[in-house]
Amino acid sequence: MAAPRRSSPSKSAIRQVPWRDPRPAPIVLVSGPEDVCAERAIASLRDYVRAEDPAVEVTDLRADDYVAGTLLTVTSPSLFGEPRLVRVFGVEKASDPFLTEALAYLEAPQDGATVVLRHTGASVRGKKLLDAVRSGKADAIEIACPAIKRDSDRYDFAAAEFAAVNKRIAPPALRALVSAFSDDLTELAAACQQLIADVDGDVTDDIVRRYYGGRVETTAFAVADTAIAGRYGEALITLRHALASGADPVPLVAAIASKLRTMARVAGLRESSAAIAARIGVKDWQVDRARRDLAGWNEESLGRAIQAAARADAEVKGASRDPIFALERLVTIVATRSEFGS
Template structure:
């Protein structure tokens, strides 16, 4: 009689709150393509561990790297000082048998907490089954759909002690889409900036109507039009959706200011077609740009061109002093601060 086949681990039910259950366990495998939920699982496990011992450190390992096995063994081993840790192992779909054995041993000894991240799909699914059979708790991190997205928004607001009407939730999804990271950022900003409770479709429309992906030209238009609140709101929303969007935003604003400067310097009698050709803008925008140029002091326009060039360098990690570029490196938050303050200063000084 042939041996019975080993059954696969039961598939965990889909959820948008996998971190709630995962936080209680010392060995977790987060499975699914939703990186945002997987990050929350890691954060929850780390927070639970530090609630017991504030000195616990996080150790990250890439199982897909050439040194993955050695890095994993080292991360799961206690150091000379006996410090505990939470080991976060990415790339589980590329793990080999030795790595799986090391993970199972770490879970069994219990000297460290382990969170394994698997992107879902067919590749490496056997690894998930082996880990689950060895005591790992499966945290489903799949892309949310339909009603699950509405429930996610409701929970995000409930956590902030706020509510939203069903129509407001629908308006938010229409404007933002179903990306959980973007929806979470939108909820946080609405809670911070809107006093209405419950939130209404009008509340959502004020901030997010049609700005699911904020193009750089919208930030540029807000700068040229002198709308400071809109500049800050659109810039922060774009960066909340894509933390690396800074260079694209600075380039868009720089292009807009250069176009405005060309329009402002065009001869008074030049036709809209000639001005459009010289400024590199569509003819239909010339009239608007001429009106905007009339509200900019020439010196403020020239200063804005210089300052935005410096801000562009800042969001790329470089600091500019005077005419020279220093070797000082800026992190992303510092670059973002320089960009925001530069744009707001340009708007504030445009008529001076």
């Protein structure tokens, strides 16, 4: 029996606007799963509209708990003609009455009203409405907020936080900060904003470690760095600190495996860091770091470590009853660059 065909994403005919620099329109679709970016975009829209007219009326609606007739009521002009900003959340769970009225509203948007539709993409619910918005028939824009999962994307996100306010952060400090909050973008954003608010002048590596030292020392990449550097005793201590602070074995293994894979992809290449980075989809500094990490490694030891990482990955995801032992064995193989128990 043939597998069911997946529908491809609808092409958008409307203007795409970056979430860091949103502008109002009669219809604004804020799409994608990254809530941090979506919240920033929606808050910026509010500030933009309010700066143009402090009398703006702001109304929040839930598309999944919608009372029929509300959308038309809150977008209709008031007696004094103040602008209206209507923020609709939960469109991915929208009720039938909301979808019916929202589709009708697209045909005749109210003058002076900005309607923001927040759809996380968590379901296909509301697809007809999204397609209608993206068709270009209504005066609409889209602010896409895709998931930020890769280390390089988190690095770019944090760098942009500081660049947005013209504040300098040293590259080692930025790397330490991103590593410390590699599993939670909300916390990373909050940490960036705290440093921006608190620190006069440039943000250095010492400042990041003073603020988030405990977190930095027990992050998954701290474990990976010490193990790959061959510092066996320190790697085990860092690993135990990470586990004691509640770290999950899965991202710990993933961090080690990720760095080993980058080392393998960089090994033997003689191109510039920029050229390699562009070809394999990482940052220049990651190529430079992988090249430094390769000191003391050879093809055999690197291959053995990558195989050990693959085995540990399966074991911490359920193939073993003792994921902690699997993780410690991996750290031992990587840090000693030899077979376990040899």
